[in-house]
Amino acid sequence: MLRAFGATALVAGAASLAACATTSPQRPWSPRTPLRIPELIDASAGPIRLEAAPGRTELRPGTTTETWGVNGAFLGPTLRLRTGDPVELEVRNALPETTTMHWHGMHVPAEFDGGPHQPIAPGETWRPSWTVRNRAATLWYHPHTHGSTAMHVFHGVAGMIIVDDADADSRGLPAEYGVDDLPCILIDRTIGDDGSMPFDTEPNFGQMGDEVLVNGTLGAYADLARTRVRLRLLNASNARRYLLELEDGREMDLIAADEGLLAAPQRLRRVALGPAERAEVVIEGAPGERLRLVSRAGVERIDGDELAILELRIRPDAAPAPAPMPTQLGGPPPLAPAPGATARSFRLQGHDSINDAVMDLARIDEVIPAGALEIWTIENTVYAHNFHIHGCEFTILDRDGAPPEPWEGGRKDTVHLPERSRVRLAVQFGDDVDPRHPFMYHCHILRHEDAGMMGQFVVVEPGTEAATPRTLAEAGHHG
C-alpha cells in the first residue's frame, strides 16, 4: 500500500524554511471509483456554450461538497477543436462573483485571451471567437480573475481542450476519447469526512491537498478494453507538482508536451508535471494487468509528497495495439533564435513580484514586436515557482547553463523553476497585433499569481515599439 512520506522528504536547507509547513497525514488509498470522463463537446457542432455555476458534488463517497463547475457541478466538459477551424464560444457566468475564462496555451487574439481584462460579471455572457492555429495539443481553460484565480479554480472551474490536426491523426496514436485516449485532470484537495473542502491549506503556496482527484474522481480506476492507452495528463492543481511514475517502474512513451507532439517519443520512467503543465504519455500493458500511476516525493515543498493517483485495469480480453508505436510524431524542432535576438530578463522574487514590481493591471511591462523569436531568462531567487507566458510557445534553451534533458525538448508554455535556479527560453510570439489588450506572464502557482507575481505585455507592429503607450489608460486615449 502506498503511503505518504511527505514530511520526511522536505529539504532542510535554509531556502526551504519559508516554504516549510506540516503535511497533513494521508489516507490509505484504494481505487474504488470508476474514472469520470468529462463530456466531450465538439466545436464543429456550432457555438460552444459554457456556463460556470455553483453546485454540489459527491467527491468523497457518501458526502456532498460545495463546488463550482462548468456545465455541471465540478470541473467542465472537454472541448474538441481542430486546427484551421473557426471556434465560437458563449461563456455565461452564473457564479456569485465576477470571473473570466482563459484558454491556456491557445494562440488567440489578445482581446479573447480571457485574462484579467475580460471580466464576465455575474449573469453576463462573453462571446469570444477565433480560428484555431495551434497544432494538435492538450490545452485547458480556467478563470483568470485578478486576485481570485486560485479560489475559482480551487472550487472547480477548469476543463480540458483537445486540439486535433491531420498530421497527428495520421500517426496511429490511441485516439478514441474515453476508451484508449483518456483525459486526466489532476487536482489535489483535502476533503474532510463530512465532505468539507478547506481553501488555502498551505501558508505560502496555497492549496496543497492530501489526496489527488482525477477528473474529480477520488480513488479512481479505469477499465481498459485496449492494452495500449494514451493519458492526457493536465496538472490543474493550484500549487502541487507531480513526479509521475508507474508503480512497478515500467517505462512509458512521452509523446507530447504543453504545446503539442514531440518530434519522436521519449522513453522514460518519470514525467514531472508542475502546475498548468501538460504531458501526453502512452502506456502499454498486458491483458489482465493492473498498473498504478503514482507521484513520487521530490525535494521541494510543492512535490514533497508520495501520492497514489490512478489504477489502470486492463481487461483480460483487452484488444492488443494494432501496430507498433510510431517512431516519429511530426513535432517541430526546438526553437533557435538568431544571434543577436532580443533578450529579456525576469527575476522572480518572494511570492509576489517580478523584477521588483507587483502586478499592476494598468502597467504594460514589455512591448513585443509581432512574430518575434526572443530569448527570455527567468531567474528564481527563492523557493519553487514556475513561469507561464500567454500568446506564445517556447522551448527550453538551458537550465542553469546546461542543455535541457531530452524529455524537456518539446514546445511548452509553462516551465518549472526549482528554487534558486535559472532557465533560458526561446520564445516564439504570435502575429496578431493589439497594443491595447495585454497578454500575461506569471507564476502559475495560483496564490503567487493572485498576489502579484505577474506582468503584462502587448504585441505590436514591428517598428512601433517605442511609440506604444506603457499604460492602458494612455492606450485608451490614443485608440
Ligand code: C2O
Ligand atoms: Cu493558465 Cu495566465 O494562465
Ligand code: CU
Ligand atoms: Cu495561459
Ligand code: CU
Ligand atoms: Cu510562484
